[in-house]
Amino acid sequence: MLQIKALHLENFGPFKGRQIINFSSDDGVTIIYGENMRGKTSLLNAIRFVFFGKVIGRSTKNMPLHKVGNWEEASAGRYGFSVRLDFDDSGHNYELTRRCVLKSGISAPSSDDDYGIEHYLKKDGDVLGPQQSQAELKRILPEQISRFFLFDGELLQEYEDLLSSETDMGRKISEAIERILGVPVLTSARATLHHLKEKSEHREATAAQGDQKTREFGNQLADLHAQRKELGKELERLESDLDRARSQKASLEEAMKKKERVAALLEKRDTIEKLLKQIESKRVAKESEVQQAMSSAWCALLTETLRETNKSLRARESTLQTELMRADVLKSLQVNAGAACPACMQDVSSEAQERLLASLHCLSITDRSEKDRELSTLRRKITALQQHEESGRAAVLKVLWNGLEEILIDYSAKRSEREEIDKQLENVDEEALRKTKFDFENIIRQIDVIEKGITKTRATLDENISDTEAIQKRLNKLSIGSVDGERKRRQFFSDLHSLFKDAVGAYREQLRKRVEADASTHFQALTTEPEYAGLQINGSYGLTIRHRDGSLIPVRSAGAEHVVALCLMGALQNNAPLRGPIVIDSPFGRLDRGHTRNIVRALPTMTKQVVLLVYDDELPPDLARSELKGKLRGEWMLERVTARHTNLAALKE
Amino acid sequence: MNSDKKTIGIAASNASALANIASIGRFASELDAAKFAMAYTIKEEVSIGSFDSVDTKWNVGSFDPDGSMRSLLEALFPDTTEPYRLAESLMNEGIKRLDEALSSNGDFYETLFSSK
Numbered sequence: 117m118l119q120i121k122a123l124h125l126e127n128f129g130p131f132k133g134r135q136i137i138n139f140s141s142d143d144g145v146t147i148i149y150g151e152n153m154r155g156k157t158s159l160l161n162a163i164r165f166v167f168f169g170k171v172i173g174r175s176t177k178n179m180p181l182h183k184v185g186n187w188e189e190a191s192a193g194r195y196g197f198s199v200r201l202d203f204d205d206s207g208h209n210y211e212l213t214r215r216c217v218l219k220s221g222i223s224a225p226s227s228d229d230d231y232g233i234e235h236y237l238k239k240d241g242d243v244l245g246p247q248q249s250q251a252e253l254k255r256i257l258p259e260q261i262s263r264f265f266l267f268d269g270e271l272l273q274e275y276e277d278l279l280s281s282e283t284d285m286g287r288k289i290s291e292a293i294e295r296i297l298g299v300p301v302l303t304s305a306r307a308t309l310h311h312l313k314e315k316s317e318h319r320e321a322t323a324a325q326g327d328q329k330t331r332e333f334g335n336q337l338a339d340l341h342a343q344r345k346e347l348g349k350e351l352e353r354l355e356s357d358l359d360r361a362r363s364q365k366a367s368l369e370e371a372m373k374k375k376e377r378v379a380a381l382l383e384k385r386d387t388i389e390k391l392l393k394q395i396e397s398k399r400v401a402k403e404s405e406v407q408q409a410m411s412s413a414w415c416a417l418l419t420e421t422l423r424e425t426n427k428s429l430r431a432r433e434s435t436l437q438t439e440l441m442r443a444d445v446l447k448s449l450q451v452n453a454g455a456a457c458p459a460c461m462q463d464v465s466s467e468a469q470e471r472l473l474a475s476l477h478c479l480s481i482t483d484r485s486e487k488d489r490e491l492s493t494l495r496r497k498i499t500a501l502q503q504h505e506e507s508g509r510a511a512v513l514k515v516l517w518n519g520l521e522e523i524l525i526d527y528s529a530k531r532s533e534r535e536e537i538d539k540q541l542e543n544v545d546e547e548a549l550r551k552t553k554f555d556f557e558n559i560i561r562q563i564d565v566i567e568k569g570i571t572k573t574r575a576t577l578d579e580n581i582s583d584t585e586a587i588q589k590r591l592n593k594l595s596i597g598s599v600d601g602e603r604k605r606r607q608f609f610s611d612l613h614s615l616f617k618d619a620v621g622a623y624r625e626q627l628r629k630r631v632e633a634d635a636s637t638h639f640q641a642l643t644t645e646p647e648y649a650g651l652q653i654n655g656s657y658g659l660t661i662r663h664r665d666g667s668l669i670p671v672r673s674a675g676a677e678h679v680v681a682l683c684l685m686g687a688l689q690n691n692a693p694l695r696g697p698i699v700i701d702s703p704f705g706r707l708d709r710g711h712t713r714n715i716v717r718a719l720p721t722m723t724k725q726v727v728l729l730v731y732d733d734e735l736p737p738d739l740a741r742s743e744l745k746g747k748l749r750g751e752w753m754l755e756r757v758t759a760r761h762t763n764l765a766a767l768k769e
Numbered sequence: 770m771n772s773d774k775k776t777i778g779i780a781a782s783n784a785s786a787l788a789n790i791a792s793i794g795r796f797a798s799e800l801d802a803a804k805f806a807m808a809y810t811i812k813e814e815v816s817i818g819s820f821d822s823v824d825t826k827w828n829v830g831s832f833d834p835d836g837s838m839r840s841l842l843e844a845l846f847p848d849t850t851e852p853y854r855l856a857e858s859l860m861n862e863g864i865k866r867l868d869e870a871l872s873s874n875g876d877f878y879e880t881l882f883s884s885k
Contacts, residue, residue, distance in 0.1 A: 407796065411798075413805050414801075414809075416881075417808040417881070421811060425844050425845055496840050497840045498844075500841040501840075504837065513881070517881070517882075521878075
């Protein structure tokens with residue numbers, strides 16, 4: 117089993133200069149603590165680089181190596197980097213070195229083309245030749261299964277795709293799982309036996325053609341064999357077309373996903389345009405309403421002044437009215453002098469009349485008309501005041517202004533939103549968007565046609581096999597020496613092929629059961645939910661949580677997804693012929709303390725060597741120490757020197 | 770003999786300020802804005818300064834078609850004998866002051882709805 121002993125870095129990512137991490141040779145967990153941007157993912161990538169010459173970015177795509185070297189060194193004109201991994205495997209000692217160096221004559225590199233990659237593998241002190249070195253590495257850690265040894269915690273989410281046989285990612289992971297479990301050994305044997313069986317059938321047919329008694333059968337068998345050969349080729353071609361179409365569909369799906377956002381943006385922009393037009397016409401209407409109302413705004417400003425003035429004018433009007441009424445009464449008394457008293461209807465004595473006339477001071481005609489003019493002017497003013505006071509409706513104006521302001525704010529917000537979308541849509545090729553959609557629909561149709569073609573070819577192949585078997589039965593009844601020998605050979609390979617065919621199915625079923633049982637054991641140790649009894653596996657190695665009442669939990673959180681994926685990892689390690697260390701970057705980011713604790717405790721049971729790349733808050737050192745106890749084999753810290761320079765430091769007890 | 774004005778004018782120095790007020794205040798016409806400026810001066814009870822010669826903008830028939838403005842001014846300023854001349858001065862003073870106020874805090878809404 118692969119066991120890492122030391123990782124040597126030189127100018128790799130933030131690791132400036134030469135730096136080294138030593139790993140304990142005892143089974144257990146090594147923890148490397150580092151805050152964000154200190155270089156945890158770079159360490160994982162350093163191992164990837166030394167094995168496969170690749171560095172993976174956050175989007176799971178390969179990163180240009182030109183960008184991997186230490187920036188501080190690069191700014192000082194020193195480019196390139198190297199990684200060396202010291203490890204043991206199957207009792208041998210290995211030293212694997214991979215370097216990225218500037219090509220001669222290049223002083224200021226601008227792309228990967230300006231670099232060359234050198235690598236060599238030492239086994240027990242001897243440098244291996246390139247082919248031998250490739251073969252050794254392929255045996256020790258094949259790239260196709262590296263996802264089970266070196267992984268980013270965040271990408272554990274991908275394992276959810278195993279629950280659906282429809283996704284290409286699910287199919288890819290499922291194939292990788294079978295690879296790590298050793299299924300290809302059996303399937304390759306089955307394919308070889310199939311080839312041998314076919315060959316022996318051809319020989320039998322040729323032998324039968326050689327004898328007059330069996331020639332007719334021989335000819336028919338030869339024809340059927342030739343047809344089968346063609347059908348096999350056709351099936352192979354269709355299957356390869358299907359693979360190609362599926363991967364094309366996957367990349368178009370990916371492009372569609374990216375462009376889905378653009379399509380949604382375009383749709384949103386159209387909706388906003390419509391809304392803007394509606395708001396604009398509302399604005400015009402409201403603005404005209406406000407303008408109309410503003411013609412009396414001046415009255416609203418003076419409402420209080422007008423009211424007060426009106427009040428005082430009305431008081432004066434009342435005084436004047438009283439004065440004039442009094443004058444009218446006195447005047448009538450004067451005019452009616454000598455008549456009976458209008459109150460008691462008795463005659464008024466002459467003395468009384470004289471006294472009365474003496475006491476009356478009637479208004480002169482001039483005074484009277486003066487007062488009348490004043491009253492009339494007053495009334496004119498009061499009418500004007502009242503008219504303008506009533507026009508000044510400040511509350512109505514305020515409602516109108518507020519309404520217009522709201523419309524303007526809404527308009528401005530929508531316009532900003534549209535501008536934001538316009539910015540995002542800059543350089544978007546709408547034609548390309550339509551083409552991707554067209555291509556996607558086209559590839560779906562193609563896949564359908566290919567799948568139908570495969571079904572039809574398989575049916576014809578089955579028919580061919582059944583016809584061949586019928587002729588072989590009839591041929592079996594005729595005993596011809598030369599044909600008998602070939603028949604026995606064909607029978608032997610046919611039996612063996614059937615045996616391996618059944619064995620592949622049986623082995624897969626056994627593996628699934630074993631993986632399910634081991635993953636369930638891990639799950640019971642990891643989950644904090646006592647009602648969960650275990651995991652149930654499907655045909656693609658997807659795992660579903662099983663409740664203790666037997667029902668399956670249909671949906672699960674991102675955190676639960678990570679726990680289940682880790683259980684699968686542990687179960688694969690238990691059942692794989694090839695084992696190795698697990699190096700995980702940020703595995704606890706989505707997990708609560710309870711699950712983190714359980715996982716840390718269970719890690720040493722999953723594989724012999726575990727390397728955790730974590731930040732303090734994700735896994736507090738105290739928690740790690742108390743849960744791992746003697747299984748904690750080393751603690752390292754990624755110490756910041758500058759933004760582009762990190763030092764590896766071993767933590768002292 | 771009545772010597773009151775037959776036309777109302779705006780001082781040349783106030784012309785652009787009036788256009789600005791009409792726009793900010795969402796008035797349908799400069800006349801509405803000028804009336805508002807007049808009311809502003811009355812409300813603020815400020816003294817009226819002197820202005821250069823004015824350029825005629827409206828005749829009193831447009832300014833006060835039903836004569837109610839004259840009555841109103843006479844009610845508010847009982848001592849005035851020339852209400853239209855007074856209106857003109859109030860307008861010009863108001864335009865000047867409103868323009869100053871809007872330039873300093875720029876909020877017409879406040880001017881319109883805040884009570885003194």
